[in-house]
Amino acid sequence: MLSDRVRVLTGAALVALASISPVVYAVNPPAVDKDTVVMAIGKDIGSMDVQQVTTGDSQRYAWQMFDALYAFDKKGNLIPRLATGYTISDDKLTYRFALRPDVKFHNGDAMTSADVKYSLERILDPATRSTRRPNFLPIVAGVDAPDDRTVVFRLKEPDGAFLNKVAGFLYVVPKKYTESVGGTEGFSRAPVGTGPFKFVEQKVGQQVVLERFDDYFGPKPKIKRLVFKFISEPTSRVNALLAGEVDVADLLPTNAIERLKQTPGIDVAPTPIGSPLGVKLYANDPTSPLSKRDVRLALQYAIDADAIIKSVFNGAGKPLGTYLSVFYPYGVDPELKPYPYDPKKARDLLKQAGYPNGFELTLNSGSDMPKELGDTLAAYWGAVGVKTKLNRMDYTAWIRAHNVHKSGPATISQFSNAIYDPIHVYYGSAAKDGSWSDYYNPDVEALIEEVSKIPDAAGRDKVFRKIGKLLHDDGYYVLITELYYVFGKNSNLQWEPQTGISWYNLREFSWK
Numbered sequence: 001m002l003s004d005r006v007r008v009l010t011g012a013a014l015v016a017l018a019s020i021s022p023v024v025y026a027v028n029p030p031a032v033d034k035d036t037v038v039m040a041i042g043k044d045i046g047s048m049d050v051q052q053v054t055t056g057d058s059q060r061y062a063w064q065m066f067d068a069l070y071a072f073d074k075k076g077n078l079i080p081r082l083a084t085g086y087t088i089s090d091d092k093l094t095y096r097f098a099l100r101p102d103v104k105f106h107n108g109d110a111m112t113s114a115d116v117k118y119s120l121e122r123i124l125d126p127a128t129r130s131t132r133r134p135n136f137l138p139i140v141a142g143v144d145a146p147d148d149r150t151v152v153f154r155l156k157e158p159d160g161a162f163l164n165k166v167a168g169f170l171y172v173v174p175k176k177y178t179e180s181v182g183g184t185e186g187f188s189r190a191p192v193g194t195g196p197f198k199f200v201e202q203k204v205g206q207q208v209v210l211e212r213f214d215d216y217f218g219p220k221p222k223i224k225r226l227v228f229k230f231i232s233e234p235t236s237r238v239n240a241l242l243a244g245e246v247d248v249a250d251l252l253p254t255n256a257i258e259r260l261k262q263t264p265g266i267d268v269a270p271t272p273i274g275s276p277l278g279v280k281l282y283a284n285d286p287t288s289p290l291s292k293r294d295v296r297l298a299l300q301y302a303i304d305a306d307a308i309i310k311s312v313f314n315g316a317g318k319p320l321g322t323y324l325s326v327f328y329p330y331g332v333d334p335e336l337k338p339y340p341y342d343p344k345k346a347r348d349l350l351k352q353a354g355y356p357n358g359f360e361l362t363l364n365s366g367s368d369m370p371k372e373l374g375d376t377l378a379a380y381w382g383a384v385g386v387k388t389k390l391n392r393m394d395y396t397a398w399i400r401a402h403n404v405h406k407s408g409p410a411t412i413s414q415f416s417n418a419i420y421d422p423i424h425v426y427y428g429s430a431a432k433d434g435s436w437s438d439y440y441n442p443d444v445e446a447l448i449e450e451v452s453k454i455p456d457a458a459g460r461d462k463v464f465r466k467i468g469k470l471l472h473d474d475g476y477y478v479l480i481t482e483l484y485y486v487f488g489k490n491s492n493l494q495w496e497p498q499t500g501i502s503w504y505n506l507r508e509f510s511w512k
Contacts, residue, residue, distance in 0.1 A: 010251040022164055022175075029244065030490070030492075031223075031245055031247050031490075032227075034223075036223060037223050037248065037509045038229055038245070038246045039060075039227065039228050039247065039250070039506070040246040040248070040250070041228050041231070041250055041251070042231065043228045043395045044396050045061060045204075045208050045228060045274050046200070046204065046400070048061065048188045048189075048191045048208070049191065050062050050066050050193070050322040051119065051171060052128055052131070053403065054190070057417065060250075061208065062503065063195070063505050064196050066172070066194065066510065067172060067194045068166060068167050069086075069099075069167070069170065070163060070167040070294055072167055072168070072419075074499075076329055076500065078167055082100055082111065084099070085097070085130055088262065090361040091158075092158035093156075093158065095152070096164075097116075097406070098150060099116070099148075099150065101215060103217050104194065104215045106192045106193060106199070107174065107177055109174050109355035110168065110173065111174070111222070112149075113146075113148055114175055116143075116151040116172055117175075118175035118450050119172060120140065120143050120153070123136060123426075124438070129218065130315055131403055132512060133435075134268075134431075134435050135424075135427070135428075136165065138433075139153060139154070139155050140154070140155060140156070141154040143147050148512055158455065158461075159452050160361075160421075160453065160454050160456075160460055160462075161183065161421040161452075164419035164420060165419055168424070169421065170343070171193065177192050177289065179193075182394065194217075195211055196221050197226055198212075200225075206230055207230060208228040209226075210227075210486075211226075212224045212225070218326075219507075220452065221509065222451045222509065223511070228247055231246075231249075232367060234256075237249040237250075238253070238488070239253055240441060241260075241266065243423065244490075246491040247410075247490045248488070249487070250486075250504075252268070252488050254270070254313045254314035254316045254484070254486055256268075256488075257314060257486060257493075266488055267489050267491045268488045269486070269487045269488075269489075269496070269497055270484045271484060272327060272337050272439070272484050272499060272500065273448050273485050274500040275418065275482070276320050276325050276413060276425075276481075277412070277483040278412050278414075278416065278477040278478050279363070279377065279412055279477065279480070280297070280408075280410065280412050280429070281299070281438075281476065281478065282409045283296065283438060283440075283476060284439060285409070289359045289361075292353045292408065294353035295349070296311065296474070296476065296478075297349055297407075298346040298350045299346070300475050301342045301343070301345045301346040301349065303341065304449075305320070305480055306319060306363065306483065307385065308360045308376055308377075308481070309480075312373050316484040316486065317480075317481035317482055317484055318482040319481060319484070320474050320480065320481060320482065321336035321338050321467075323415065323425060323429065323478070324409065324425055324471075325482060327499070328421075328422055328459035330422070330464065331422035331468070332422075336468055336469060338479065343380075343384050350400060355385070358386045359386060360388075361381070362408065363390055363391065363410045364392075364407050364411040365391065365393065365396065365482050366392075366393045366395040366399070366402075366412070368507075373412060373480075374392065374412065375378050382471045387400045398411075405436075405438055408438060414483050415428065415436075416501070417501045417502065422460075424446070425447060426467050426468075429469055430448075441470065443474070447449060450463055456503070473499070483502075485502065492511055493511060494510045494511065495508060495509050495510075
């Protein structure tokens, strides 16, 4: 309900807002009060077990509720968090971390090395079904806790991105508490971490409420409560922001950017999140047309990425030359250019692959993606003979299917920057055992093994460029655009979204 604190917009402003909403608060009060921030989110939070599902769901809550031994600053540099420092053995196989002495979990238990050891072992346990297990299983030989303030990781082989993986994937949970709640479902219902906010309640499909943790070891948040309010429809999130029902909103439609910029009291920020958006192709099924390189390339040449960015994303994007964001600090080859739009070549490739009349394809999409994107891709592919059936799924259902390789044969997907090293993208999406990979290329596999032994950024850069070229030429993903998240907020709320990464850092929310 709108209160008497609103005024009706008139004239050009009303025309500009058109179908979104004709009202906005005159003095921009908070949705609740200055101790609270209410954030509208376009993706529901289905699981709150940060070690099981560390993608999609956890982008919103992970950095608010949990910590790792190290983390990333706003430029992607590693900084200490739960650890005060580390040493590496000469053979690069042993990492020894010194832990902070003043860390408490939200339930009051003191954090020790036993909790860190347990946290990694829990990720490695197949029963946890962790999407991060493939990042650690091939390289970790064991974890030791020689005393309460020291944890030692023993590796099977050197891994140049191990510290990045620890920072991006190893959120620490309390051993005694986690074992007591009975598995991932129990922990998801009542999660406990060490972060600046603690869990209060979750109503699936509605909201998640967090509260400031006053025993946090680091800087305390300036607000007391953080409420995530799930609003699935983009236009409804815009309306909720304009009506003052929420203080900030994510994943706003790009066609609302100019309108919101003209609205007094509202700030809008289209933010590149270091995440490529494309269509994942399940290429490992030898009976599928997608197992053929020419078919995959045909799907790429059949689409006009520039036109899609203009029409579907209203210009908020940038075509991709490889399935790696330009916001990574190394590994991006500027010589790899986006595929041109060439429907004739697409038809020739289909004919060459044995499909002169095309074939039928199901394209899955989560509800977080613009419906127009699926419609546009289907139209482009239909023009070259690929009859595309669209299957739009609730986001929570889609991410669960995607995490267990059930989102095929083709699905619209992004790959978020989580560790500022390209191995996350290339291993996760292209390695034989990658968490979200249904693709295999022995040459790529050999280069992934090679880069794991290279510790310096310059050396890793050279190998990642080779991987990018192989994948580009093999058409393993249909490349569309650098993904931008559009955030809108009350202009009295002080916060800037972090560029180049899709994880939300909401620790610095404050009111003017």
